[in-house]
Amino acid sequence: MKYYTIQPPDILKPYVRFFWVLEHELSASGSEYVYRSIADGCTEMVFHYQSTFDEINGRGQENGGPSGIQFQTNHYRRFITRQSFGIFGAYIYPFAVPRFFNIPSSETTNLTLDYDTFLGSAGRELEERIMLAPNNQKRAVILTDFLLMRLRYNTFTDDRIITSIRQVIHTNQHKTVAQLADAFNLSARQFDRRFKEYAGFSPKSYLRLIRFQDAIKQYGSNKSLTQIALECGYYDQSHFIHDVKTFTGYHPGFYFSGKAEGTEYRNADLQ
Template identity: 70%
Template sequence: MNYYTIQPPLILMPYVRCFWVLEHDFGADEESYIYRSIADGCVEMVFHYQAAFDELIKDGAAHNWQSGIHFQSNTYRRFETKQSFGIFGAYIYPFAVPYFFNVPSEKTSNEMLDLDTFLGIEGKELEEKIMTAGDNNKRAEILAAFLEKRLQHARLKDDAIAISIKHVIHCGEVSSVEQLASRFNLSTRQFDRKFKEYAGFSPKMYMRLVRLSNALKQQGNNKSLGRIAYECGYYDQSHFIHDVKAFTGYHPGFYFSGKAEGTEYLYV
């Protein structure tokens, strides 16, 4: 399993957290690989340049997914491939959605769309360029140029909300909605409305997603579940267990065992 990130160009850094690559060559005893995408407050553009993945759906159907965009989500999905694979992606702040794609973030939450469905011929052309690129540095250049072009006529219109979303993601401290609204000189009602427009979820839900992300980053540090829950701001361990199960589909005891689907790259 090979996982690494590529830094975006300076002009995209306010909007794109990183480009990333995940590659894996099947061993002789491997028949399939299942990846579980957990709930996440950010957005991912994803290109399967080697082997497609099928989404595993509860009714038994499978949706072939070659490239697309997975918007901010408060649920998890499962995907499977039976071949060695290579994936290139971009990890994007949710407030960038209106500027890259001219749609409010709150209209896209929990959506996962094929790129040509979402962007039409422009998306299809981008997919072809990414798929046929010689290496992942070239893929990063192609996607960066595409995103930069879409920013030429769009800039952040509400810096305070973008800053507040970044504050929730990167600060690590537990805040109330009232504290955040006051910090950015907005009434609670105004803040809640604007935050949802640009983050895709209410501030309360978004803080739950970020708190979960911070907790899951404790993989492999040998801390007890109780300590992780306390350090990440959960009221008690039962609250922690509830959120991990809701957003990943696993009991935290199993998720932190290192055996959960789609976590292998964390250990390379």
């Protein structure tokens, strides 16, 4: 399995964390690969340029899963393919959704939409160009041009809230909602409403998601689960176990073992 990232140009870095590529060859006839996406406070634009995945629902049934935008979510999902695959994606901040698409993030939470449904003819054209591109560097250029064009026409922005979301994602300070609201000179009610508009979740729910993501970033370290939980702001082991099970479907002991679905790319990244 091959996984790597491509940095966006500086002008896009305030909105796009990185582009990514995941490729895998299924050599044996009749083999399959199951991928499990976990809860995430950011949004992903996903393009399947080699084969496609079907989503496995709660009853074990498979439904078609085309390329599309997977918005910020507090759910895990499962996908399956029986062919070698190649995926190109963009990992974007939730507050970039209003800037790129002129829609509040609060209206997109837990949605997955294909490009035709969400963007119409512009989405269809973008998907076709990405699919026909000769390599992933070119795909990054095509998507960069598309997103820069969207920035020129949309001005949906609230710098204070964007700064607060960045702070939550990157500083690992484990502040309370009241502390964040006070830091940006907003009442708790104002802060909650505006934060949800740009992050897709209430501040309390988003802080929980980011705390979980901070813990997942410790994947591959030699730290004990207890140490990870404490460093990421969990007051006790039971809350840590509950969040990991809710957001991945696995007990943390199994998820961090390297045997869980959807961790293969993390293992490849460690090699």
